[in-house]
Amino acid sequence: MAKVVLGDEFDRSLRECTRRALKEAGGKRVATKWGVAGxxxxxxxxxxxxxxxxxxxxxxxxxxxxxxxEDLLRQIATALGQNRSP
Incomplete structure (x- = not known):
């Protein structure tokens, strides 16, 4: 399993573009979690x-x-126009 940081956590536009890329790649959101600690x-x-x-x-x-x-992350990153590799 690989991980790639796309940008700032508060970048709403990047988050929406990422969701769109995930949907366009055939993904389905199956769970969400939210929490605060300190x-x-x-x-x-x-x-x-x-x-x-x-x-x-x-x-x-x-x-x-x-x-x-890694291969799936690379596909999404490419769709987002990112030059980062996982």
């Missing part, structure tokens, strides 16, 4: 791609990230 806030969404899963997380001080199979 000054940390975590918002996580699990996306299903058949047998594969991707987690989209927005975490204070960490940023907006995707975790999942």
């Amino acid at each position: 000054s940390q806030e975590l918002d996580a969404e699990e996306w299903s791609f058949g047998a594969a899963k991707i987690v989209l997380e927005a975490e204070t001080y960490t940023g907006l990230s995707l975790s999942g199979p």
